[in-house]
Amino acid sequence: MEIMVVLIVISILVGLLFPAVLRAREKARINRARSEVFELQKAWKLFSMSYPDEDLSSYSEMNTAETQLLAGAAGSGVNSNGIAFMEFNQEQLGNGFKDPWGGLYKLEFPSSTLPPTEWSFQSRVQCVNMQRYKY
Amino acid sequence: MRKHKISDSGSRFGIQHSTVHTLPFTSQAGFTLLEILVAMGILMLIVLMMATLFHASTTAWTNGLRQTEMSIQARSVISLIQRDLSQAVVDGASANSLLECEFSDNKIEVCTPVVGGSTNRAFRRVKYECQSPGANGVITRREGLISAANSVGDYGSLVWGTESDLIGNVETFEVTVPGNVGDYTTNLPTWVGIKLTLTQTAESGVGFKVSSLGRNGVVDNFGDSDDDDIRTWRE
Numbered sequence: 001m002e003i004m005v006v007l008i009v010i011s012i013l014v015g016l017l018f019p020a021v022l023r024a025r026e027k028a029r030i031n032r033a034r035s036e037v038f039e040l041q042k043a044w045k046l047f048s049m050s051y052p053d054e055d056l057s058s059y060s061e062m063n064t065a066e067t068q069l070l071a072g073a074a075g076s077g078v079n080s081n082g083i084a085f086m087e088f089n090q091e092q093l094g095n096g097f098k099d100p101w102g103g104l105y106k107l108e109f110p111s112s113t114l115p116p117t118e119w120s121f122q123s124r125v126q127c128v129n130m131q132r133y134k135y
Numbered sequence: 136m137r138k139h140k141i142s143d144s145g146s147r148f149g150i151q152h153s154t155v156h157t158l159p160f161t162s163q164a165g166f167t168l169l170e171i172l173v174a175m176g177i178l179m180l181i182v183l184m185m186a187t188l189f190h191a192s193t194t195a196w197t198n199g200l201r202q203t204e205m206s207i208q209a210r211s212v213i214s215l216i217q218r219d220l221s222q223a224v225v226d227g228a229s230a231n232s233l234l235e236c237e238f239s240d241n242k243i244e245v246c247t248p249v250v251g252g253s254t255n256r257a258f259r260r261v262k263y264e265c266q267s268p269g270a271n272g273v274i275t276r277r278e279g280l281i282s283a284a285n286s287v288g289d290y291g292s293l294v295w296g297t298e299s300d301l302i303g304n305v306e307t308f309e310v311t312v313p314g315n316v317g318d319y320t321t322n323l324p325t326w327v328g329i330k331l332t333l334t335q336t337a338e339s340g341v342g343f344k345v346s347s348l349g350r351n352g353v354v355d356n357f358g359d360s361d362d363d364d365i366r367t368w369r370e
Contacts (some may be wrong), residue, residue, distance in 0.1 A: 007154040026350075033347040034366045040345045041367045048343070052197070062315035099365075107353075108344035118306055119202070121209040121331045127323045 017129035029100035038096070039107055043070055047079070048109075054078050056109040062097035063104060176289060198334075201335060205304075209331050212274060212302045219261045219325050222247040225320075233281050235292050235320045238327065241265040241308050246281070259283055264299075265308035272305030274331075325327060344368050351356040 040062065042123060046054060049069060059066050071093060072084040087099060094106050154259040166174075222243035226234035237244040243263040258281040266273050282291030311328035312319060348354060349363030356362065357370040 030349075030365060033349070037345045037347055037365055037367050041343050044343050044345070088357065099349075101347075101350050101352065103348045103352045106346045106348060108346070110342045119205060119209070119333050119335060121206070121213055122335070123213045123217060124326055124328045126326050127219045127223055128221055 002126070033099045033101075036097075036099070037105065039086065040070075040107075042108075044107070046085050047083075050081070050083060051078060056107075059107045059109060061104040061106050063096065064096050066107070067092055067097045152189050187208055205333055205335060208302050209333055213329055213331060215276070215301070216243065216263055216329055218243060219247055219263075222263075223323055224248055224258075225323055231290055233260070233293055236323060238310050238324065239318055240310055240316075241268055243327070243329075245305055249280070258290070260295075263308075265305050268305055268307055271303070272308070273303050274301045274305050275299060276301050302331075302333070304334045305344045306334050 044056070048054065065077070066073060067088055069079050070085050071088045072079050072082040073084070080110075092098070098104055138231070195343070222238060222245070224234070224247065225236055234246050236246065241243070241264060244260070246258045246260050249257045249259050260279040260281055261277075262277045264275050264276055275298045277295060279293050279295035279309060281293050309328075309330040309332075310316070311330070312324035313326065318324075344367060346364055346366040351361060352365055355364045
């Protein structure tokens with residue numbers, strides 16, 4: 001009888017605790033994702049400062065290529081100086097950088113944030129030899 | 136007991152009514168926590184303002200640098216065209232097609248005499264052309280050599296050299312001459328106007344968006360009931 005009571009009490013306690021633990025885990029995941037998106041944003045900003053002429057608008061998610069690019073891995077294309085803007089582990093380098101729920105981080109870079117400015121340069125040239133060339 | 140109470144009415148910081156008289160003139164001997172907090176707050180405010188200012192000036196500096204670079208490039212291209220145009224000639228005696236000139240928007244093609252060398256009266260044909268003007272226009276320069284004349288009006292063949300890119304990001308390359316461009320094939324215009332419009336690549340590093348799609352793995356909108364996306368930007 002006493003054992004029954006103890007078991008019931010324990011199960012009630014566990015039942016109360018379990019959702020709280022789940023919630024805490026989810027919260028931790030959200031926090032991790034939040035810090036990682038900001039870290040990624042900073043890394044890409046640094047990237048664009050180092051390679052200002054690179055058009056990043058085609059990058060849509062942190063797949064293998066983008067991850068290696070940001071890590072400055074060997075043969076990572078446009079990151080020709082091999083600068084490591086962010087650290088990744090082997091798993092991430094091989095399969096892309098994923099959020100805590102297993103989805104790849106999404107990127108959205110504008111090809112141009114300001115409307116491109118146009119500059120005109122003009123000149124007028126006198127053709128001094130306008131008289132015909134005589135053989 | 137009241138005599139030893141430090142924090143009395145009218146002395147929230149417990150100084151004026153202090154009954155301890157071991158130090159002479161102790162009324163403002165240090166900073167209170169509140170004062171330090173306020174000071175730190177002001178300091179943070181100043182540092183933040185400076186940081187914003189620094190970032191803005193960095194961006195402005197980079198932009199200015201690009202403008203300068205672009206202007207230098209444009210001027211050098213224009214002066215190159217100027218040099219060739221100022222020496223341009225056409226053959227009036229025979230109007231040989233090899234020595235005709237051509238002016239149109241996005242294209243300048245003229246001949247200049249080659250001075251010196253073992254072959255007499257050879258010409259250099261120079262072609263400036265804007266390939267695909269617009270977003271990614273490039274001005275190219277090509278130079279060909281017309282070999283020496285054997286007799287009046289008879290020139291050898293034209294051998295083009297390789298084409299080289301002079302400048303990129305060319306939006307338009309306008310060529311103006313007095314009258315119509317078609318008027319000038321066997322005679323040269325008195326002057327040629329060149330207008331080069333370049334596009335400056337936009338400021339980088341602004342508006343970068345990074346997001347995680349959250350547990351449901353689909354793109355949500357702000358305000359959706361199931362919005363669990365984690366983004367670096369606000370609505």
